[in-house]
Amino acid sequence: MIFPEEYKHVGVSKSLPEGTEEPIYFLTEYLIVENEDPESGNIEYSVYHVKKSGDGLLVQVEALELIASGGEVVSYEKELNIKDRSLMIETAAELCSGKVNTVIFTGVDKHVTIVHDPDPSAILEIEILDVAPPEPSWLSQVVRRLEASGIFGDLQVRFRENVINLRQFEGENTVFPCNASGLEGKCLDSDTLTEHGQLLVGCEISKNLFEARFPELEYSFVNICPFKSEIVVPTKPFITRCCRSEKSGLVNINGFEGAVVHWGASEYQVSEAVRKLVQKLREKELK
16 A cells, blocks of 8 residues: 655656656655546546656655556545544545556645555554443543544544443342442432342452442452453453543553543643653564
8 A cells, every 4th residue: 555644745747757868855755646638628647656866855766666657546535534443444445446556635725635555454453441331431421522633643543442331230139339420229329228249340449349349249250451351351452531530541451452541631732642652562563
């Protein structure tokens, strides 16, 4: 796949630079040449990789390597956010069939970029590992808002939910940590328990609180802490949350790299956690 890191490396021209007499802007790595059919008025495109030499704003063209031309190239008709690399790759992959292998995109700011031989497998998939309710889960809501804002556009990532619905444990003898959850059952922060046989659904702190408040009661326990849970388990690189702030940061659970944020994390902190995780994963890809 050829997909320039920045659209500033893509130039557009209506003619080819002629040998060493025609200079080119120093940042240009790829050149789109527009060829208009004088009879039909239709435009065909040729895309080149530019080999150049020299210093200054304008440099000399040493060679032009043809990447695609004619029916191999299409120009996407809509303006898109061309800083969203995942969107560009996925859109190009849908358009590249048969002879077509290259797509030209124009951004809302009129800048242009290309994707040649799009490879959707180059998009890094990150799992949102969380529990519900609320529905959607809190972490899903935050990540999706950030994603919609475009803040992850340069990371070339996509998110997939792995959300465990705690309603499956609702019942008369079930105890949840907090009544703010909206779950049907008893809650540690508002109910007094007097009978054996309760089912506690929570984390290690919930367990400690239960035993401190009701040391005489026998109970069973479903751990939802991602560090120790048998049900809240990552299946790929992930972002999740924990009620213990000291456990925030980059982690490895069940062999998968992930990022942990506190239950009260801000959007900024979630965004930073995702970026640090992606940086680590990309560095591992290069090793």
